[in-house]
Amino acid sequence: MIANIARRLGQALLVLLGVALAIFIMLRIIPGNAILTMMGEHADPVVIERMTAELGLNEPIPTQFLRYLHDAVTGDFGTSYSMHRSVRELMGAAFGNTLKLALAAAVFAWLLGIVSGIIAAVKKNGLLDRLFMGVSLFGVSMPVFMAAMLLQYVFAYQLHWVPISRVTDWRGFILPAIALGWNSAGSIARLTRSTLLEVLQEDYIDTARAKGRRQFGVLTRHALRNAMLPVLTMMAVQLSSMLSGAVICETIFSINGIGRLAVQAISGRDIPLLQGTILFSTALVILGNFVADSLYSVLDPRIRRGSEP
Amino acid sequence: MKTTNTVLPTEERLASQIGEAEGPLELFARLAAENKLAIISLIVIFLFVLAAILSPVLTPYRFDEMDLSQRLKPPSAEHLLGTDEGGRDVLTRMLYGSRVSLLVGVVPTVLSMLLGAALGILAGYLGGWVDALLMRLADIMLAFPTMLLAMVIMYTLGDGLVNIFLALTLVNWASVSRIVRSETLKLRESEYVEAARSMGVSPMRIMLRHILPNCIPSLIVLFTLNIPSAILTESSLSFLGLGIQPPNASWGLMVNTGRQFLYTAPWISLAPSAAIMVIVLAFNFLGDGLRDVLDPHLKKS
Numbered sequence: 001m002i003a004n005i006a007r008r009l010g011q012a013l014l015v016l017l018g019v020a021l022a023i024f025i026m027l028r029i030i031p032g033n034a035i036l037t038m039m040g041e042h043a044d045p046v047v048i049e050r051m052t053a054e055l056g057l058n059e060p061i062p063t064q065f066l067r068y069l070h071d072a073v074t075g076d077f078g079t080s081y082s083m084h085r086s087v088r089e090l091m092g093a094a095f096g097n098t099l100k101l102a103l104a105a106a107v108f109a110w111l112l113g114i115v116s117g118i119i120a121a122v123k124k125n126g127l128l129d130r131l132f133m134g135v136s137l138f139g140v141s142m143p144v145f146m147a148a149m150l151l152q153y154v155f156a157y158q159l160h161w162v163p164i165s166r167v168t169d170w171r172g173f174i175l176p177a178i179a180l181g182w183n184s185a186g187s188i189a190r191l192t193r194s195t196l197l198e199v200l201q202e203d204y205i206d207t208a209r210a211k212g213r214r215q216f217g218v219l220t221r222h223a224l225r226n227a228m229l230p231v232l233t234m235m236a237v238q239l240s241s242m243l244s245g246a247v248i249c250e251t252i253f254s255i256n257g258i259g260r261l262a263v264q265a266i267s268g269r270d271i272p273l274l275q276g277t278i279l280f281s282t283a284l285v286i287l288g289n290f291v292a293d294s295l296y297s298v299l300d301p302r303i304r305r306g307s308e309p
Numbered sequence: 310m311k312t313t314n315t316v317l318p319t320e321e322r323l324a325s326q327i328g329e330a331e332g333p334l335e336l337f338a339r340l341a342a343e344n345k346l347a348i349i350s351l352i353v354i355f356l357f358v359l360a361a362i363l364s365p366v367l368t369p370y371r372f373d374e375m376d377l378s379q380r381l382k383p384p385s386a387e388h389l390l391g392t393d394e395g396g397r398d399v400l401t402r403m404l405y406g407s408r409v410s411l412l413v414g415v416v417p418t419v420l421s422m423l424l425g426a427a428l429g430i431l432a433g434y435l436g437g438w439v440d441a442l443l444m445r446l447a448d449i450m451l452a453f454p455t456m457l458l459a460m461v462i463m464y465t466l467g468d469g470l471v472n473i474f475l476a477l478t479l480v481n482w483a484s485v486s487r488i489v490r491s492e493t494l495k496l497r498e499s500e501y502v503e504a505a506r507s508m509g510v511s512p513m514r515i516m517l518r519h520i521l522p523n524c525i526p527s528l529i530v531l532f533t534l535n536i537p538s539a540i541l542t543e544s545s546l547s548f549l550g551l552g553i554q555p556p557n558a559s560w561g562l563m564v565n566t567g568r569q570f571l572y573t574a575p576w577i578s579l580a581p582s583a584a585i586m587v588i589v590l591a592f593n594f595l596g597d598g599l600r601d602v603l604d605p606h607l608k609k610s
Contacts, residue, residue, distance in 0.1 A: 011448075018449035026465050141590040143541050145548050145564055146582035149571055153579075157572050244456035248545055252568070262457060263549055266464050278461055282453050289452075 005294050012290040019282045020072060024065055027275055028057070077276035082268025087276040090261060095280075098257035101249065102242050104177035109184035110235065116185075117192025122219070124197060132189060139186025144245040148179035148252040176253040180245050184238045191234050196227040229299060236292030240285040340602050347598025350591035357588055361411050364404035372397065372405040373556040381574040391576040393567065402558040403581055409470070409559040410588065413543040414536040417477035422532055424478065425485025426524060430516050432486065433493025443486065450483035459542055463551045473552055477539050485531055492524050526603035533596035537589035544585050560585050 052058050056067060071077065077087035116136070120129040155161045155175060162174055199205065200223055208222045247259030254260075258277050265273035341348050360367065376396035384391045390399040432443040450458070462476040496502055496519070505515050546552035547561030555562065560581035567577030 014445065015448045015452050018445060019452050022449055022453075023461070026461050137590065137593065138586070141537065141593055142586050143544055143582065143589075145545065145561075146579075146586060149564075149568065149578060149582065153571060153575055240452075240454045243454040244545075247454075247456050247460070248548065251549065259457075262460060266460060266549075266551065274461065274464065278453075278457050281457055285454060286452050 001297060004297055008290055008293050012286050016283060016286050017069075019286070020069060020279060021065070023275055023278055023282075024068055027271055028064065028068075072279060077279075078272035080265075080268075080270050080273040082264065082270040082273065087272050090273065091258065091276055091280055094256055094258045094261045097255050098243075098246055098250070098259065100173060101176055101180060101246060101255060101257060102239070104173050105181035105184070105242060106235070106238075107181075108177050109181035109188060109238070112181070113185040113188025114192050114231065117189040118196060118219075118224070120189065120193045121196040121200070129193075133193070136186035136189040139182050140190070142182060144179060144183065144248045145252060147182045148176070148249055151175045151179055152252070172253070172255075176249050176255060179252075180242060180249045183245065184235075184242065187238070188231060188234060192227065192231055195230050196223060199223045199227045202226075229296060232299070233292055233296060236288050239288035243281050243285065336602065340598055343602060344598035346594045350594040350598070353587065353591040354595065357407055357591075358411060360404055361407040364401070364408065368398065368401040368404055370398040370401040372402050372558045381570060381577075383574070384576055390580045391574065393563070393574075393577045394570060399563070399577055399580055402563055403560065403584055406558040406560045406563060406581060407584065407588075409553055409557070410540050410543065410585070412470070413473055413477065414540040414588075414592070417474045417481065418532060418535045418539050420474065420478040421481035421535070422485055422528055425482040426489045426521070426528060428482070429486035429489025430493050430520055430524070433490040434497055434512065434516050434520060440490070444490065447483035447486050450479070451487075453480075455480055455538075455542060456545055459546055460549070460551060463546060468551060468554055470553065473543055473546065476546075477542060480542070481535055481539065485528075485535070488527060488531060489524050492527055493520050496520050496523055530596055530600045530603055533592055533599055537592040537596075540585065540589055540592075 056064055059067075075088055077091070079085065080087050080090055083090060113136075116132040120132045123129050152175060162171055205218060205222055208218050213222070243259065246257055247263060249255070250257040250260040251263055258281055262274060262277040262281070264270070265277060364372075374397060376392075379388070379392050379396035380394060382388055382392040382396075388398050388400065390403065393399055393402065428443050428447075432440040459476050459480050462479055463472060466472040466475060502515060502519050505519055510519075543552055543559070544561030544564065547559045548565045550562075550565065553559035553562050555566070563581040564578040564585075567574070567579075567581075570577055
């Protein structure tokens with residue numbers, strides 16, 4: 001198992017290196033001239049020359065890449081052009097907000113998704129099943145910005161239950177978390193339902209029933225434990241889509257998180273900031289996948305005891 | 310292969326044994342019998358396509374015609390979905406916007422399917438370093454959060470419809486290639502591919518004639534399910550101002566400009582949001598239905 005995890009770690013690091021290279025290529029090489037993109041085509045040649053030297057863009061490309069890697073590993077992402085602060089500082093401040101938002105959204109999505117998925121599976125084809133699955137399809141199909149704006153319109157504007165935006169305490173995170181988690185809740189509910197239904201047909205469930213376990217015991221002790229494995233993997237995958245959704249959600253609710261920072265980086269044509277936010281978010285996704293994979297191999301006895309999946 | 314008295318099966322005959330040779334009509338009949346929702350969705354999609362094509366005929370207004378005396382008018386008989394901040398008819402802009410959304414749903418999805426299927430089959434059938442290289446590349450692309458990758462690509466390429474096509478193709482090919490690769494791995498070991506190989510059929514021909522046709526059911530399902538995600542990504546990009554630019558109409562862009570009038574004129578952004586949701590829902594239903602019919606392995610309980 002340790003060897004397995006070590007191998008996964010190696011793969012994760014390799015992917016991370018590839019991601020760094022891909023970002024490097026996209027932001028520094030393909031546009032031809034990163035400075036022109038940043039400064040506009042009519043910029044002063046003197047300024048362009050100074051900036052080129054400052055970013056090290058006049059060096060050979062391999063040297064540039066190695067220095068960029070070195071900087072990234074040491075956490076030095078340079079200085080933001082549009083905000084005149086170090087990218088690391090900006091991201092540090094923003095990360096806390098994104099983390100809070102993502103955690104709140106995750107808790108909402110997982111609770112709602114798993115509970116409604118279980119109920120739907122147990123009451124298969126019943127009224128609740130149809131209701132939950134119908135609602136979850138709406139969840140899966142609704143764009144984050146629509147969920148966000150509907151929530152704002154109904155709960156903040158019409159009902160005044162929560163403040164509209166620009167709130168710093170926990171109440172400001174309620175609507176964003178629901179808007180962001182809505183999508184994930186839908187897919188988790190659907191997956192929980194289908195895996196649980198599959199597991200409930202297995203022989204060991206019959207065995208447990210034959211041993212005289214009650215429905216509830218069968219469900220919690222035997223079925224859920226096995227049905228939760230794919231759900232766990234999906235949660236890790238959703239980290240990635242949550243970061244995507246956070247871009248929209250943070251923009252709508254004016255939360256100063258990583259996603260909003262990335263949007264500001266683009267509108268400010270701020271390459272160091274864009275590079276930093278993208279690299280950081282993607283590293284988070286890779287970390288999330290690695291943790292989920294490792295957890296999976298710890299939790300699933302079939303993988304834990306030896307043979308490769 | 311054993312030497313027997315029977316005639317060796319020709320490659321053609323082998324190929325005909327593989328596919329169930331189901332025509333689109335039989336498929337449609339089976340879908341209609343099993344899943345009414347999928348058929349309703351198909352009709353909805355058809356109506357959207359029709360509306361997109363016929364938009365100049367369906368509305369008396371122009372999508373970019375400003376009339377400041379008619380600003381922010383609520384829905385009425387003249388303007389069924391009201392007007393926006395420039396006095397433009399919201400329904401008209403939505404009709405024209407459906408062209409963008411449908412194009413953005415279909416074009417990059419087709420491109421990414423072609424690219425993903427080609428690379429997936431190559432990786433799965435050839436194995437070795439080709440496989441390792443292509444799949445590491447796919448891993449790298451899949452590690453990016455979709456929106457952020459699309460944003461960077463749009464930043465690099467600049468905005469515009471063609472660049473959205475390119476960005477979404479680059480974002481989506483990797484997941485297609487993963488799935489096609491794993492199908493190919495299974496098919497590669499199957500008896501008829503083994504038989505074709507032993508008859509000396511070239512690898513290229515095996516990939517095109519024996520593996521690709523068997524991937525088509527999965528590809529159809531993927532196609533239907535990737536369209537809504539492309540539509541969602543485009544609308545998110547346009548929402549952030551990185552996609553379609555005014556005065557052109559795109560649903561995401563309309564939602565974005567309407568956002569500042571959410572409380573005074575909610576129809577501007579909620580109408581196109583609803584359109585996005587309906588079309589995405591329709592494609593999801595259709596995709597689910599097709600998956601149940603075409604791909605029994607993936608069949609849900």
